[in-house]
Amino acid sequence: MTQNLADASRPAAAAPAPAAALGTADANSGEPRGWWRDAVIYQVYPRSFADSNGDGMGDLPGVRSRLPYLRDLGVDAVWLSPFYASPQADAGYDVADYRAVDPMFGTLLDADALIRDAHALGLRIIVDLVPNHSSDQHEWFQRALREGPGSALRDRYHFRPGQGTDGELPPNDWESIFGGPAWTRTTNPDGTPGDWYLHLFAPEQPDFDWDHPAVGDEFRSILRFWLDMGVDGFRVDVAHGLVKAPGLPDLGSHDQLKLLGNDVMPFFDQDGVHEIYRTWRRILDEYPGERIAVAEAWTPTVERTANYVRPDELHQAFNFQYLGTSWDAAELRTVIDTSLAAMRPVHAPATWVLSNHDVTRHATRFANPPGGTQIRERGDRELGLRRARAATLLMLALPGSAYLYQGEELGLPDVTDLPDEVRQDPSFFRASGQDGFRDGCRVPLPWSGEQAPYGFGPTAGGPSWLPQPAEWAGLSVEVQTGDPTSTLELYRSALTLRREHPALGAGTAVTWLDAPADVLVFRRDSAAGSFVCTVNTGAEPVRMTAPGRILLASTEAVAVEGETVLAANSTIWWAV
């Protein structure tokens, strides 16, 4: 018997967003329940999703026009990367006005229409909030520069005199995440060299000083602005960075980049950040409908990540430990166990993510030997896609909330051979081309047609801000729709099943069953039924007793007379 449910049942239109369920408990686990606890949240990177006006840059009307696609895909919510007024020094993560839409993306009216349409389709909208730094074009920073030393506005950022005889050396030894020093020297209004300012990222992204009360006041007001617009939540950019250690102490002789995410830094994961999130949680809770916030917090351990999602703080935090795990059964089992264990005491759902706009797409990571999240090699495409499909089914069978990044449902690889002259990632330039390959996962999506931009923009032959590879004609939504072997139909089937069967996604635990090396077998139970998920991360097929009836498989799967062969690099969902 060969089963592939890819063409069996397309998801029905989702009901409008249900009313708040806060305070209710799951009948099986007794855990608190809310829409976000097992939500599948799809990241839209607006500049690369859909371009309505043909200027080569995606925009909000483009996103709006494709909402039915996202509804049909079966996701619960859409997270939009920044679309605010911005000079785009870091693709919009440099915000000049937090309450305005950049004309490149549309208008506030477009944002309003997008939120309304999404809600009418039963989709929730999460927007990005960038509180660690602003753009250097932000009014506060511009005034701070213009008014010179002594300007009260300077206290809202980290301005410091330099070291050395003439202040010619930076105030401390911190490095920018994008390469080079984390400080840039200003020029005084009279033309003399002035103080330095801190920027953990690009020089165009000065860090706010969260010790200044005006900064907190401003962000509480920005939260309310977007909550009043009707958004369902926020993704908090660099949530671990807002508070710096008092006195901005030197790091010492450590290799800073190696330490990132592995140790507590004087500028990351300082305990003081949590008080900020407590005040935000109180604001979110004032609004009806369970508005949420998810932390982008790169912390040394999942235990420290759990601090961000204590009951009076944020709702979720990205699980970057999971994203960084290789395609290896033992390593996956360990990270799944530690993630679930870390979240249980704080009653927060675990989250799972394989790709986003900052890392090499998982189809390309898994096509290469393990080696971090910035990969420039094409690797073995077929192997990468096969593992990526298996990894996705594993992720979607885990308890908690899952994040998808636009285009992974098409099995898109990273574009590893972008010419240097089209690249825009600021870290590529600051790292002298040794790092910063994030443009490779940001190439505009192929929707339809034979000719670039493949339906991304309205006109065949029209522009796209990054060039799409010719082979993407064969990966478009149009080509994959209705093809039961396509990755798009695999995602659609998986998300349909996840909605139909609460045992997938719900709860806080998995039950591991005996499995040979390179294989994971776990069981999920709920009142609505039980599931077994089998994953073979190895290069050899494995014969085993079939645990039940095949529901969905990442690759051709057969169960005959109670026996099955788990193909190499594959995942199967079983009803038991």
Ligand code: GLC
């Ligand atoms: C976050 C964003 C990334 C951005 C950085 C600085 O890590 O995800 O894209 O470059 O913050 O804002």
